[in-house]
Amino acid sequence: xxxxxxxxxxxxxxxxxxxxxxxxxxxxxxxxxxxxxxxxxxxxxxxxxxxxxxxxxxxxxxxxxxxxxxxxxxxxxxxxxxxxxxxxxxxxxxxxxxxxxxxxxxxxxxxxxxxxxxxxxxxxxxxxxxxxxxxxxxxxxxxxxxxxxxxxxxxxxxxxxxxxxxxxxxxxxxxxxxxxxxxxxxxxxxxxxxxxxxxxxxxxxxxxxxxxxxxxxxxxxxxxxxxxxxxxxxxxxxxxxxxxxx
Amino acid sequence: xxxxxxxxxxxxxxxxxxxxxxxxxxxxxxxxxxxxxxxxxxxxxxxxxxxxxxxxxxxxxxxxxxxxxxxxxxxxxxxxxxxxxxxxxxxxxxxxxxxxxxxxxxxxxxxxxxxxxxxxxxxxxxxxxxxxxxxxxxxxxxxxxxxxxxxxxxxxxxxxxxxxxxxxxxxxxxxxxxxxxxxxxxxxxxxxxxxxxxxxxxxxxxxxxxxxxxxxxxxxxxxxxxxxxxxxxxxxxxxxxxxxxxxxxxxxxxxxxxxxxxxxxxxxxxxxxxxxxxxxxxxxxxxxxxxxxxxxxxxxxxxxxxxxxxxxxxxxxxxxxxxxxxxxxxxxxxxxxxxxxxxxxxxxxxxxxxxxxxxxxxxxxxxxxxxxxxxxxxxxxxxxxxxxxxxxxxxxxxxxxxxxxxxxxxxxxxxxxxxxxxxxxxxxxxxxxxxxxxxxxxxxxxxxxxxxxxxxxxxxxxxx
Numbered sequence: 001x002x003x004x005x006x007x008x009x010x011x012x013x014x015x016x017x018x019x020x021x022x023x024x025x026x027x028x029x030x031x032x033x034x035x036x037x038x039x040x041x042x043x044x045x046x047x048x049x050x051x052x053x054x055x056x057x058x059x060x061x062x063x064x065x066x067x068x069x070x071x072x073x074x075x076x077x078x079x080x081x082x083x084x085x086x087x088x089x090x091x092x093x094x095x096x097x098x099x100x101x102x103x104x105x106x107x108x109x110x111x112x113x114x115x116x117x118x119x120x121x122x123x124x125x126x127x128x129x130x131x132x133x134x135x136x137x138x139x140x141x142x143x144x145x146x147x148x149x150x151x152x153x154x155x156x157x158x159x160x161x162x163x164x165x166x167x168x169x170x171x172x173x174x175x176x177x178x179x180x181x182x183x184x185x186x187x188x189x190x191x192x193x194x195x196x197x198x199x200x201x202x203x204x205x206x207x208x209x210x211x212x213x214x215x216x217x218x219x220x221x222x223x224x225x226x227x228x229x230x231x232x233x234x235x236x237x238x239x240x241x242x243x244x245x246x
Numbered sequence: 247x248x249x250x251x252x253x254x255x256x257x258x259x260x261x262x263x264x265x266x267x268x269x270x271x272x273x274x275x276x277x278x279x280x281x282x283x284x285x286x287x288x289x290x291x292x293x294x295x296x297x298x299x300x301x302x303x304x305x306x307x308x309x310x311x312x313x314x315x316x317x318x319x320x321x322x323x324x325x326x327x328x329x330x331x332x333x334x335x336x337x338x339x340x341x342x343x344x345x346x347x348x349x350x351x352x353x354x355x356x357x358x359x360x361x362x363x364x365x366x367x368x369x370x371x372x373x374x375x376x377x378x379x380x381x382x383x384x385x386x387x388x389x390x391x392x393x394x395x396x397x398x399x400x401x402x403x404x405x406x407x408x409x410x411x412x413x414x415x416x417x418x419x420x421x422x423x424x425x426x427x428x429x430x431x432x433x434x435x436x437x438x439x440x441x442x443x444x445x446x447x448x449x450x451x452x453x454x455x456x457x458x459x460x461x462x463x464x465x466x467x468x469x470x471x472x473x474x475x476x477x478x479x480x481x482x483x484x485x486x487x488x489x490x491x492x493x494x495x496x497x498x499x500x501x502x503x504x505x506x507x508x509x510x511x512x513x514x515x516x517x518x519x520x521x522x523x524x525x526x527x528x529x530x531x532x533x534x535x536x537x538x539x540x541x542x543x544x545x546x547x548x549x550x551x552x553x554x555x556x557x558x559x560x561x562x563x564x565x566x567x568x569x570x571x572x573x574x575x576x577x578x579x580x581x582x583x584x585x586x587x588x589x590x591x592x593x594x595x596x597x598x599x600x601x602x603x604x605x606x607x608x609x610x611x612x613x614x615x616x617x618x619x620x621x622x623x624x625x626x627x628x629x630x631x632x633x634x635x636x637x638x639x640x641x642x643x644x645x646x647x648x649x650x651x652x653x654x655x656x657x658x659x660x661x662x663x664x665x666x667x668x669x670x671x672x673x674x675x676x677x678x679x680x681x682x683x684x685x686x687x688x689x690x691x692x693x694x695x696x697x698x699x700x701x702x703x704x705x706x707x708x709x710x
Contacts, residue, residue: 018697052632056653135611171609176686180260184573212691
């Protein structure tokens with residue numbers, strides 16, 4: 001019996017990384033999962049939660065809990081939103097959030113920990129990649145080696161980057177509340193970046209922040225969402241620029 | 247009292263980045279070095295177990311604080327120390343003023359103490375015509391420059407070697423290209439006469455052991471030892487949260503605090519002060535005062551979430567890993583404590599209305615939580631203060647309205663879908679100049695382009 005997965009595209013995934021979310025679906029199906037897309041899904045509520053608007057965050061969270069009620073697994077192509085469902089919903093909603101929290105996974109985490117897949121293929125031969133650890137994937141969910149290992153075992157060379165675990169400065173509304181500091185944080189990421197084919201990350205927010213700054217600086221750095229890169233790792237993804245952050 | 251100005255944080259941070267970009271370079275380099283040392287020092291011991299133990303000791307202390315304060319007072323008094331209770335900063339300064347007046351103090355040497363920065367001790371003394379000399383090398387540098395500290399442990403880390411060479415050349419006549427050793431030697435020579443002539447030595451207190459009445463001080467330069475033993479009178483300012491229950495707790499706290507702060511197994515000098523000079527002793531002060539300072543701490547202790555910030559041992563490890571702090575250093579925060587710990591203490595000690603927007607001076611990356619030796623839950627406390635700001639009407643009205651609209655959308659998938667589709671057709675470049683939120687993004691970054699079709703549409707179309 002195949003595993004039933006409910007996909008949560010997330011608001012940024014839905015609007016800005018639609019092709020990468022589609023690649024996540026292709027990848028999960030390729031690995032034998034049966035993918036569902038609960039159509040009532042919206043946003044996890046993090047913008048309200050992180051700015052202290054807890055009543056509003058609770059409304060978004062309750063809606064999400066109801067939308068994904070009964071799913072065996074909920075998979076998100078985002079470490080930040082997965083962290084919100086797993087770590088923050090229980091403090092926000094208490095008991096009603098517990099079943100969802102336990103069944104929620106970020107994409108690379110789901111592939112390695114639940115599906116038990118460590119090798120996707122050899123579709124990344126010859127690629128030089130920098131992996132940006134989104135803070136919530138890294139520190140809330142403890143995802144550190146999983147994505148890097150999936151990339152390396154598919155043939156990529158994941159380059160050492162001294163700032164790979166430092167925050168990019170996005171932080172949701174932080175990026176517009178304290179914009180100068182946010183931009184300086186992105187500059188630290190870009191200034192320390194070694195020569196690579198592209199940067200990838202599990203989080204659309206981080207990619208938007210870093211690519212938005214890189215484009216303003218006219219830096220020729222490319223950014224791609226992890227979901228598209230992992231799909232390419234299988235050797236089936238045909239478009240080597242898929243998932244580009246624009 | 248000093249005049250805290252956290253309200254200027256956003257402006258001050260922007261100004262620092264624009265006008266003194268070298269501060270970012272200096273702070274980033276220094277904090278990365280500090281943190282590399284901390285990381286190595288944690289790796290040498292069972293740091294995770296020590297952290298949990300320290301958290302437990304401080305939690306026990308804070309939940310029995312009144313009892314331990316009474317015990318500390320009793321022991322200090324038995325040791326011959328004069329104990330003063332200061333509910334407010336003004337009361338703490340008044341207690342100091344009484345000592346100054348009683349002894350006709352003309353000159354003071356000071357050991358590094360963040361609590362005295364919080365209270366504005368130097369300005370208070372100078373207004374009374376008392377000469378104050380900071381004796382920690384970093385503090386000495388910023389005193390000569392007329393600046394507040396930029397970091398809890400390294401007050402002058404925002405300054406380069408070149409800055410110090412120029413400063414000491416001007417103030418002490420050293421050569422313009424003096425080595426760090428020569429600069430330290432010149433400071434040592436200059437400070438020697440201050441130590442010998444001072445009427446009063448002032449220090450803080452890293453820890454105060456309740457069962458023995460011991461004030462413990464950690465340092466690397468010997469200036470704290472001199473400040474607390476050469477002048478005839480010693481005054482120690484100690485925050486009420488700095489107590490430890492038992493003498494044997496000191497060992498672990500001294501060690502992990504040192505490892506967290508500078509990566510040392512223990513500070514080069516540890517002074518354990520247990521009262522004035524005794525009859526059979528040849529040196530040490532003849533009078534010792536401990537001023538126990540509340541100044542907002544007991545009201546912070548009453549806060550169900552933020553009270554955990556009172557476990558802080560002021561090691562500065564959270565500053566060293568903080569990517570926000572690293573861009574500007576401490577001055578932008580507008581008061582004594584900066585970085586993550588400053589952002590969570592300010593609302594508690596200054597009042598939330600005086601601390602905004604410091605709880606927003608964080609991207610919630612959580613790096614601070616990974617290194618804190620007493621496991622302070624920074625993210626929870628930051629979120630708590632942000633929530634309190636909304637509840638107390640301190641957040642912007644526009645943001646409140648936007649969030650209510652946002653919550654409404656998240657509950658109505660069809661409306662949400664319509665809004666997401668509309669995103670593609672908005673003349674966003676025009677909006678960029680009209681809406682502050684977009685303007686703050688576009689000033690130095692490009693806006694992301696929405697996907698040609700939403701994922702919801704791709705799914706409907708059977709593409710995925």
